[in-house]
């Protein structure tokens with residue numbers, strides 16, 4: 660059976676990939692974008708072009724929003740807010756949990772239902788078997804639209820609070836981005852001695868592949884807030900990162916990343932965790948220095 664029509668608002672790489680995936684599954688799609696010309700490819704592939712926000716909202720019961728930030732949603736749709744009644748708005752844009760809460764309240768005030776989404780793949784993998792997205796908001800709304808949304812990414816429901824999907828999304832991006840920046844920093848350290856990234860990065864990949872081993876037991880440690888020393892004490896790690904910060908300064912590269920990590924280990928030392936396992940740095944993160 661044919662799935663109901665969808666409007667896609669926002670045609671950056673993600674919105675274009677979503678519109679394309681829906682069209683591939685014979686879903687009737689209307690597209691709406693601030694810069695109208697960016698809709699040309701989707702229109703050539705069979706989408707309908709909405710010229711106004713009113714047109715975009717009237718075209719389908721499900722409206723998927725994929726914009727740079729939450730503010731853009733208001734910039735685009737506020738003028739037609741009186742057409743929101745009875746619609747389901749699914750915002751898959753980046754934002755903060757608070758922004759999602761305000762957006763949900765805004766949508767509900769105008770008679771719409773609202774789901775927050777956080778999609779965990781790049782545009783090239785939208786619609787792929789590996790793709791998944793966190794959703795929060797009213798469960799029955801996700802259930803009602805899950806056949807359509809599952810075409811883009813496997814839905815993972817994380818709770819009724821509208822902010823939750825973005826918190827999950829951000830937590831994983833927090834890890835992702837700090838890992839990428841850590842990799843760039845390590846490469847810069849090696850480059851200061853003339854070692855090419857091409858030579859160094861295979862070792863970085865090996866280390867990242869070993870990370871599950873280092874995370875073994877971390878969940879229990881954090882949930883119980885007990886950090887047994889199984890061969891890597893906090894004091895040992897604090898000394899090691901101190902050396903990395905100093906070496907970065909000596910190499911005249913930016914040392915703020917290792918210095919920030921060093922400061923967290925130092926703070927955990929101050930809290931008395933020197934003889935505990937290095938996972939006790941968690942205590943410094945949840946009890947920041949005043």
Ligand code: NDP
Nearest residue numbers: 669670671672673693694726727731734752753780781782
């Ligand atoms: P872009 O930042 O390229 O999205 C641009 C879209 O936002 C365009 O449609 C643009 O319109 C619109 N836009 C921006 N500001 C405004 C505004 N003030 N008013 C109206 N429209 C505006 O992002 P992507 O397509 O790459 O991603 C979309 C969302 O998905 C982002 O929130 C991103 O963080 C998230 N995401 C992206 C991933 C990726 O790999 N790209 C992966 C996972 C999530 P115009 O064309 O007129 O400029």
